[in-house]
Amino acid sequence: MTNSEHHPSAGHDHHHHHYDHYTPEMAARLDGFYGRVDERLNERVARSVVGESVLDIGCGFGSLTEHLRKRGFKATGIDLLAEGIAAGKARYPQADLRVAASEELDFAPATFDTVVLKDTIHHIYDEGDIASFLQSVRRIARKRLVVLDPNPMPTLLLARKLIGHVDPVCGPKDAKRVVEDAGFKVSSVSYSDIFAFPLSGGYVGPVLLPRSPELLGSAMLALDSGVLAALNAIRLGRFAGWRYLLIADVEAS
Template sequence: MTKEMGEKAGQVQEPTDDLIALLDAADRLPGVVELRERSYALLGAGPGMSVVDVGCGAGRAVMELAERGVKAVGVDPDTRMIAVARGRWPGADFRVAGAHDLPLADASVDGYRADKVFHELAEPERALAQARRVLRPGGRIVLVGQDWDTFVIDSDDPVLTRTIVHARADLIASPRAARRYRNLLLDAGFDEVTVEVRTGVFTGTAMLPLLVGLAEAACSSGAVTRHDADGWIAGQRTRAGADRLFLALPVFVAAATVPS
């Protein structure tokens, strides 16, 4: 699940209580929990390590890192999300800031983590320059995110589905940032770059809000008509009710090291 239903790190929208509840539910999905665990492993997270979690949202990853003995700092440009995080985890370090202007000293952290953030950045290169600045030599970076052109959705109208997916992608600052992770990290001077892909398969009703959001955005942009969007949404709701919904969502996990 992505925080695009609230614009995590680009144009910030005020999150509603319903959105926060939806994000909380997404955070508890088994595949999402597994991805977070993998990101911590790639960071080498452990006692005494310091990590900045960029686009931290309501702060779950910050607290999970703290449980591993990590000194974690969560940053997010959304003041409401930071307020929620501070309310839930009053002992943690949360700061209002974006990926392009981290409130950290040079070479001050051992790890940098950004989960579903880079697709919202028009200039991901600037964010990686900040990552290089705040990471110590030998420090680790982990990026997690989906490629917005690669939503795989079963439907009765594959042409319309392709139009909806691509139209939604075109509304995002960097919809294909995830497929660029390796080259972005290499261009920024990182070493030991690796990329993995984990594909989530969803067949129930939990992802209906995401599918509805895709169609509504495509309709709002003028890429599809209201009639087509409504018909497509109705078809997906029917599929979900009959246990025939199918969504596959590849998520890319990149990791790298700052040269010593």
């Protein structure tokens, strides 16, 4: 009689997004080996941040916002998913985490010295108006934009196929183009994370290395960094790294 079962998502979020897997329960992965991989990514971003104030757009559970706070920055994280922000506030009571969409960046011009996008740009690239979004970012960023995102190289794409994970991509070349169109100047692109990341499962893959063997985890992270440094030295990092980090600065006018 009722048709309601034909519309299981009626009344839910009006956006169609590729991060429906990004549920509050996934925050538990931060307690496993992925937590260590994530921490290392956060530290890479922290080393690229300039100034004092930072806005982390699409912050999810806010692990990066919290990391930046602990490093002494004045960090604010925003995300459109209220459940993620709620889970993040429970995990990190001291972090400044707020529910807001990238379309509503109603901050005064040059409010933040640095704006960071960690695993966020591919969503807005695919689902939103990337040009107008980056113009807003340009307006509120005083000095720098840091983008960390999946590097669409063969192994990552194959792994996604194997686990049936569908996600849009915005590779380093596309990111560089759209960021420079908005008036930033890209100063560096670097690559990281070869096998520690896939072993951890990230937020979406099978967990191949649990947290328990602490030493094994440390050895994996050290080996991962070492191998990638060697590959980067011979300019092959871009074919092996699961993540790229792009640094772009506001052009002096």
